[in-house]
Amino acid sequence: MALNLNSSNVATRENRIGSITGYIGNLKDLAEKSECGTLRGCGRCFSQSSTCLSSCGLGQLSAIRDVAIIHHGPSGCSAASAGSYYLDKVMAKKRGVTTSTVYVGTDMNEQDTIFGSTNKLREIILEVNRRYKPKAIFVSSSCATGIIGEDIDSVVDEVKEEIDVPVVAVHCEGFKSRIWATGFDIADHAVLSAIVQPPKQKRNTINFKNFYESARPEIIEMFKKFDLEPVFLYCNSTVEELSHISESLATTCICGTLGNYLGNGLEEKYGVPYVRSINQCGIIGFETWLREIGRVTGRSEKIEAYIQEQRAIYIxxxxxxxxxxxxxxxxxxxxxxxxxxxxxxxxxxxxxxxxxxxxxxxxxxxxxxxxxxxxxxxxxxxxxxxxxxxxxxxxxxxxxxxxxxxxxxxxxxxxxxxxxxxxxxxxxxxxxxxxxxxxxxxxxxxxxxxxxxxxxxxxxxxxxxxxxxxxxxxxxxxxxxxxxxxxxxxxxxxxxxxxx
Ligand code: SF4
Incomplete structure (x- = not known):
């Protein structure tokens, strides 16, 4: 992958990695055609199996503590914010931390969608910064701003001069991809380009991209045995933590669909190895994953001993x-x-x-x-x-x-x-x-x-x-x-x- 962090735009999954939203056949055919490059998706005129990628992308970003999400679009586009806001608060409470993340919609009206509203957007970004003092500001586009060609990047570049926390444009036009998971990549791209800093020192940490960190305590316990400390992303992450993920020994994830862009991006940009294995579900998956972590972090012996101990209990x-x-x-x-x-x-x-x-x-x-x-x-x-x-x-x-x-x-x-x-x-x-x-x-x-x-x-x-x-x-x-x-x-x- 050629990661271009100088551009705020991420190509869709369809264009970047040939993802499809229509197929019928069998697994062998699907995998063989994927491998040789002949797989073609088929079209559907009606589909409920999709949703706007902005819910996915901004949902990921709003899970970061103490940031501001500014969704530049009509009020309907911000409808998903209520769900994200609630979920973020519940997840923070469950973990015993607090978050002051705010989600602001710019409420574009008819006039704005005809003449543009970059001046209003500029004022809103400055006001959000003044009022809430977030640790980072993510400014998202929408279908309406995408259609009229609203120049969000220029607004963001301008306000950066006046704001001393990262401000980043996030291109979330819902129409550009049928695949909501493109939103995961958009969020990762924003974090990689504006939050993650070049490494200063190596740490015994392992980046763990997941959704809601429900197994956090037991994973921390397990990794302690290998002298590793997991950094769970992005639910309840802080901007400070994210700025250091380039210093980790490796990146892994609970699901390749969720973590693939970040893992590959960190590897390409900062040389942090991405653990590419089947995931941790089941015995075969768990052992394969652990052994791969052992290999990339140089802890194979300790991990093998743990595997044998656990096998004796559970198998x-x-x-x-x-x-x-x-x-x-x-x-x-x-x-x-x-x-x-x-x-x-x-x-x-x-x-x-x-x-x-x-x-x-x-x-x-x-x-x-x-x-x-x-x-x-x-x-x-x-x-x-x-x-x-x-x-x-x-x-x-x-x-x-x-x-x-x-x-x-x-x-x-x-x-x-x-x-x-x-x-x-x-x-x-x-x-x-x-x-x-x-x-x-x-x-x-x-x-x-x-x-x-x-x-x-x-x-x-x-x-x-x-x-x-x-x-x-x-x-x-x-x-x-x-x-x-x-x-x-x-x-x-x-x-x-x-x-x-
Ligand atoms: S960005 Fe587009 S697809 Fe997403 S909610 Fe707004 S109008 Fe709908």
Whole structure:
């Protein structure tokens, strides 16, 4: 990847790494086409599997403590700020810290969208700085400012002279990408270009990009054994902490979709090794990840001893549960990172994945490699039907009705609820650390066991709920449906016909 920190703009995932938002086929085909570069996404005229990338990008940045987010756009664009603000406060409280991060919308009106409002923006930035004294100011664009060509960069350059904290333009025009995860890259780019400083000294720290740091205490404990200290990003990070992440021994992340841009950026710009391995879900993932950390930080011996100690505790227990899980069939619907990581864990537990749905798919990561989770599945000859961006409930219901799996696993509560109404046992993989390492993999296996042992809730609910789908819709062969529409835009219109 050629990182250009002199430009405030980041190319979209579609353009940079060939990400797609439409595919139907199987895992092998998806991975092979990704590797040889022939993968092409198909179009959809109707999609609910997407959202504005600004929620994602600015949500990441607002999680940093004591900063200001200025969203330059109509008030509707700032609607997501309420959710971010609430979440940031809850996360800070949970951690026992405080944050004075503010989220300000510039409320562009009709006149502003015709004549521009750079003067107002300038005043707002200065006023926000005067009133709230943030540690950094992120000034975001929107579709409206993008369409009229509002020169946010020049405004930011001007006010930098008058403000003594970093001020950075963040290009979040929602229309530019169908992939919300482009927002992760936009946030990372802003942090890399304006907050991270060149290293002065090396520290025994390891950058850990995650969402909500729920396993923070146990990860700190574990890394202590290896004389390493994790720096969790960006939830509850301080600007001061972020300014030093170039001094860490390595960067890792809970999910490649989330951390790939930052990891590669820090490696390219400051030589901080990025741990490129399958993620920490399941035993194979956790051990592979730990060993890679051992390799890049020179701590292989200590880490190997830890692995052997933990294996003795957890593997016998896990093997017992695996006997009862063997032969179960599952459908899985998650983000592109977790879909293929969790597929590996299910395989490890003896559960057959019959269909996997991903919100989008990253053909390659910044370094040009196929995502490690995909590579693992391919190298180990694991194959199943896979599709991209078809997680509207009407589609998930069709797949579940056709395959009648023993369970459905999702990282998004909406579809989990619908699966249960459909009579399918569902496990909501809510927390990013739910399958992390030995302890949580064992808990995850127990959760699945509990879910399938007693199915009365799903059965009773399904008996009492009338879903809005016609028999005609359930009878549609979803494979054929996708196949027919592979290169057309009629998928949504046809599907809509299946809903009363
Ligand atoms: S930036 Fe664009 S896509 Fe995002 S909320 Fe505003 S108008 Fe909608």
């Amino acid at each position: 016998p227990q896990l093997e017992e549960i695996k006997k009862e899980l063997k032969g179960l069939r599952a459908v899985i619907g998650m983000g592109p990172g977790y879909t293929f990581e969790v597929s590996r864990v299910l395989n490890e537990l003896g559960i057959e994945v019959v269909w996997a749905l991903a919100w989008h798919y990253d053909k390659k990561y910044e370094n040009g490699d196929v995502p490690p989770s995909m590579k693992y599945l391919l190298d180990n000859d694991i194959n199943f039907e896979a599709s991209v961006s078809d997680q509207q409930n009407y589609e998930v219901m069709n797949v579940l009705h056709k395959y009648k799996p023993d369970l459905y696993l999702s990282r998004h509560p909406g579809s989990t609820v619908w699966a249960i109404k459909n009579g399918t046992t569902a496990v909501y993989v809510a927390d990013e650390y739910m399958i992390f390492g030995y302890k949580h993999t064992l808990e995850f296996a127990k959760t699945i066991l509990d879910s399938i042992r007693n199915r009365s809730f799903e059965q009773n609910l399904a008996k009492r709920v009338k879903l809005p789908y016609t028999d005609w819709w359930y009878e549609q062969n979803v494979d054929k449906f996708f196949e027919e529409n592979k290169n057309s835009d009629t998928a949504g219109a046809k599907a809509a016909g299946g809903v009363k």
